[in-house]
Amino acid sequence: MASLRRSRRDGAIDLVFLAPTLALLVGLLAYPVASGIALSLHSARGFELTDYVGLDNYARAILGDAVFHRSLVNTVVFTAAAVTLQIGIGLVLATLVAGVRRGGTLLLLAFSTPFVLATVAVGAVWKFLYAPYFGLAPTIGSALGLDLSTVAPLADTETALWAILAAFVWRFAGFTMVVYLAGIQGLSRDYYDYAVVEGGGWWQGLRHITWPLLWPQTFALVMLGTIGALRVFDMMWIMTAGGPSHATETVATYVYSTAFRFLDVGYAQAMAMLLLLVILLLTAIEYRIMSRRAEVVSS
Amino acid sequence: MTRLRWPRWSTLLVGLLAAVWMYPVAWTLTNAVRSTADIYRAPWDVTWPPAIGNIGEAWSRGQLGTALMNSTLVTAMTVALVLVLSVTAAYALTRLRPPGRAVLFMLVLAPLIIPTEVLIVPLFSMYRTLGLINSLPGLALVNAVANVSFATVILAASFRTIPQDLIDAARVDGAGRIGILLRIVVPLARPGVVAVAVLVAVFTWNDFGGALVLIQDPDAFTVQLALTRFATFYATDQGLTFAGLAIVILPPLLLFVALQRSFIRGLTAGVVRR
Numbered sequence: 318m319a320s321l322r323r324s325r326r327d328g329a330i331d332l333v334f335l336a337p338t339l340a341l342l343v344g345l346l347a348y349p350v351a352s353g354i355a356l357s358l359h360s361a362r363g364f365e366l367t368d369y370v371g372l373d374n375y376a377r378a379i380l381g382d383a384v385f386h387r388s389l390v391n392t393v394v395f396t397a398a399a400v401t402l403q404i405g406i407g408l409v410l411a412t413l414v415a416g417v418r419r420g421g422t423l424l425l426l427a428f429s430t431p432f433v434l435a436t437v438a439v440g441a442v443w444k445f446l447y448a449p450y451f452g453l454a455p456t457i458g459s460a461l462g463l464d465l466s467t468v469a470p471l472a473d474t475e476t477a478l479w480a481i482l483a484a485f486v487w488r489f490a491g492f493t494m495v496v497y498l499a500g501i502q503g504l505s506r507d508y509y510d511y512a513v514v515e516g517g518g519w520w521q522g523l524r525h526i527t528w529p530l531l532w533p534q535t536f537a538l539v540m541l542g543t544i545g546a547l548r549v550f551d552m553m554w555i556m557t558a559g560g561p562s563h564a565t566e567t568v569a570t571y572v573y574s575t576a577f578r579f580l581d582v583g584y585a586q587a588m589a590m591l592l593l594l595v596i597l598l599l600t601a602i603e604y605r606i607m608s609r610r611a612e613v614v615s616s
Numbered sequence: 617m618t619r620l621r622w623p624r625w626s627t628l629l630v631g632l633l634a635a636v637w638m639y640p641v642a643w644t645l646t647n648a649v650r651s652t653a654d655i656y657r658a659p660w661d662v663t664w665p666p667a668i669g670n671i672g673e674a675w676s677r678g679q680l681g682t683a684l685m686n687s688t689l690v691t692a693m694t695v696a697l698v699l700v701l702s703v704t705a706a707y708a709l710t711r712l713r714p715p716g717r718a719v720l721f722m723l724v725l726a727p728l729i730i731p732t733e734v735l736i737v738p739l740f741s742m743y744r745t746l747g748l749i750n751s752l753p754g755l756a757l758v759n760a761v762a763n764v765s766f767a768t769v770i771l772a773a774s775f776r777t778i779p780q781d782l783i784d785a786a787r788v789d790g791a792g793r794i795g796i797l798l799r800i801v802v803p804l805a806r807p808g809v810v811a812v813a814v815l816v817a818v819f820t821w822n823d824f825g826g827a828l829v830l831i832q833d834p835d836a837f838t839v840q841l842a843l844t845r846f847a848t849f850y851a852t853d854q855g856l857t858f859a860g861l862a863i864v865i866l867p868p869l870l871l872f873v874a875l876q877r878s879f880i881r882g883l884t885a886g887v888v889r890r
Contacts, residue, residue, distance in 0.1 A: 328715045330793065334708035335720055338701045338764060345739070345761045346727055353738040364741045413630040420631070426876060427634035430641055433872040433879075435822040437843045438861045442640050445854070451659045487637070492883065499884040537887045548731040551824040555844075569733040576737045577829065586737045593734045600729060 357587035364582055374587030385588060388559075388566040389595070391478060395485075395567065396546035396599075402486045403542050404535060407493025412523060414494070415501045425498065429491035436488075440555030443484040447471045471557055474564035481556050481565055485549070493538050500531045536607045540600055547596050568592040641865075648862035652855035667855065674846075674859035682835060683842035684863075686752060687821055690838060693756035694820040695813050698763045702812060705764070706771035707797050711783065728765045732758060736829050743830055750833040758830065759820045766886045767812045773885045774808025775801055811882025814875050818868045839864045 357374055359366040378385045414424045431439065446453045449469040458465025470480035508526045528535075550569035553559055559566040559574065568588060576585035647655055649666035675681060708714050709721050732739070739758060740749075748754035778801060786796050802809060824840045831841060843864055846857040872879055 328713065331708055331712035331714040334704045334712060334793070335714060335724075338705040338724060338768070339720075341701060341757070341761060341764065342723065342726065345757060346730060346735070349735040349738040349742060350730065352742065353735055356738055356741070364744060410630075410633075413626060413633075417627045417630060420627075422876075424630060424634050425880070426873065427638045429880070430638065430869070430872065433818050433822075433868045434641070434865050435840055435843075435868070436824050437840045438644070438865045439640075441843070441847065441857065441861055442644050445659070446640065451656060456660055487640075491637075495880050495883050496887045499880070534887065541887065544729060544731065548733045550733050554828075555824075555847075572733070573736070573829075576740075582737055582741070589734045589737060593730060596729060596731070596734075 353586050353590060356583055357590050359583050361581075361583045363580055366583070370583070374584045375591065377584060378588050378591060384563050384566060384571060385568075387563050388568045388571040389591075391563075391565065392547060392549070392567040392569075392592075393595070393599075395478060395482060395549065396543055398479075398482055399485055399489070399546040400539055400542040402482070403489050403493045404538060406486065406490040407538070408497050408523075408527070408531075410490065410494040411497035411501055412519070412527060414498055416519075425495065429495050431488045432492045432495075434488065436551040437555055439484055439488050440552055443480075443487075444471065444556050447480055472561055474561050477557055477561060477564045481552055484556070485546070485552055489542070489545070493542070496534050496538060497531060500534045501527060504530055532607075532610065539603055539607065543600055543603060544596060547592070547599065568595075641869075644858055644865070645862050647854070647858040649859070650855055652853050655854045655858070670855050670859035671863065674856050674863060677856065678842050678846055678860045679834070679837070680839065680842055680860065680863055683837050683839045686836060687839040690752050690756050690759065691817050691820045693753055694759040694763065695816050697756060697760045698767050698816045699809065699813060701760065701764050702767035702771050703797070703802060703809070705768045706775050707801060709768070710772050710775040711778075711796075711801065712793065724768050725765050727761050732762050732826055736825065740829050748830070750831055750836045752836060755827060755830050755838070756820075758826045759823055762823075762826070763816045763819060767816060770812050770815075770882050770886045771805065771808050774805040778804050807878060807881060808885065810875070811878045811885065814871060814879050815882045815886075818871060818879075821868050 356366065358369060358371060360368050360370050360374075410428055414421055414428070417424065445451075447470045449455060449467050449472070452469070454468040454470075455466040458468070470476040504527075508530070548569055549567050550573065553565050553567055553570045554573070557565045559570040569592065572585045572589045572592070575588065576582045643660070646662050647659075649668055649670055650661075650663045651667045651670070654661070654663050654667075705724055709717060709724070714720060743749050743751075743754055746754075782800055782804075783796055786800050791799065822840065823838070827838045827841050831837060834845075837845075843860055846853075846860045
């Protein structure tokens with residue numbers, strides 16, 4: 318007969334099941350964070366640490382590096398736009414797909430397929446779509462009798478970031494749609510019947526029923542989208558490598574080229590730690606604002 | 617009466633939108649079997665008969681055989697590792713009572729807010745010291761860290777739905793922790809386990825950043841790195857590039873279409889806890 322009181326030994330055995338995961342996190346997360354902090358406080362020759370320089374690397378990034386400033390602004394602007402568009406487009410697509418009589422699965426597949434494509438492929442294809450002379454705009458232009466043959470969004474410092482944003486949102490809006498669609502399908506029909514009885518149209522339904530009731534989904538998607546966009550590296554690296562003249566430089570691409578092209582690793586890691594700080598700060602702010610709203614909705 | 621019934625034209629509109637949405641994908645696949653000259657002459661056409669030769673040439677010149685093998689190995693190792701880690705972790709966090717369970721859950725979620733991009737320099741430095749640069753198992757470990765959190769979240773949600781009565785009954789019959797996990801929890805949570813496997817496989821196959829830094833020897837290139845070779849060496853050979861892209865995107869695409877239910881269940885369970 319097993320005793321009802323659990324011994325300390327039982328708890329320890331339970332802990333063993335978590336040990337492999339915790340070991341991996343210590344080795345490949347906690348240790349790199351610690352050594353990354355150390356790295357950021359030193360100057361380095363190649364990957365060998367040399368002198369302790371305190372916060373000099375941080376000061377250099379914050380006070381003196383115009384490219385870092387540019388990359389930070391790009392990253393935050395890109396993130397704000399990407400999250401807003403992913404949420405907006407994903408929600409509208411989800412309500413549209415939820416409302417069709419037939420072919421819902423097919424539509425779901427069509428919109429979510431880009432999400433399973435590799436960034437390298439998405440980047441290469443969109444780069445071709447944006448190409449001058451044989452890209453999308455020149456072709457449409459010649460069909461309409463306009464000369465758009467030199468339109469090249471990725472080569473223009475004014476438009477390059479937005480051009481990449483379009484490809485990025487194309488890739489991830491399907492993911493938000495899938496999450497919202499599952500949420501809508503989990504809602505009771507009564508809510509909408511009530512709205513129809515009250516004489517509300519689709520906009521009222523979206524605003525007063527779907528949006529507030531799907532707040533948990535929005536909450537999670539905003540947090541995930543923010544982290545996913547703040548870390549963005551591969552999309553930029555493949556489409557523009559941060560150019561033209563740093564117009565699409567993000568903190569992550571700048572960290573990469575500083576470390577692996579210019580071999581300035583202490584400085585690169587200081588910027589990486591600043592990016593981590595921005596991620597923690599922005600998600601903490603979002604968490605506070607959005608969880609307060611969640612209480613209002615549920616009460 | 618059904619929810620928010622849309623007028624008929626909106627079905628047409630969303631269908632059109634879906635066609636536009638899929639266009640770049642379809643266009644990649646059709647251009648994969650067109651000659652470069654054709655693509656430059658008329659980028660948006662379809663050519664008949666298809667230039668099947670593209671595929672073979674992309675395969676050999678891009679050394680895709682080796683890359684596909686490497687990617688398959690990394691993906692298989694990552695999926696196996698993540699499954700073992702997340703199944704045991706989710707089991708401990710939902711069905712056992714380790715001391716400090718809430719804090720432990722937060723720790724397991726830490727990789728979600730500390731992305732690989734932030735740690736890539738110290739990881740590279742560490743891997744260089746350990747001689748793990750160009751190591752496929754080494755790359756699998758980094759991918760495992762990136763995937764283990766959401767895998768655990770999905771499985772925890774799935775494990776919570778298992779009735780406690782079943783577990784209590786097994787315990788009365790004398791089953792231990794491992795027995796309950798293997799004979800009751802995992803079989804009953806099979807949809808969740810499949811969802812995790814599919815998601816991890818797709819994300820690992822598509823990983824670019826980690827491989828870019830940790831793999832340098834062309835013999836150890838994953839498919840994503842092999843694709844960049846097209847951009848570098850065959851930048852003007854669009855037919856070849858599209859063929860390479862098609863070969864690389866096809867495995868996750870087929871997996872997604874075949875297992876879309878699992879895939880979508882996984883995505884939704886990973887986002888919102890019920």
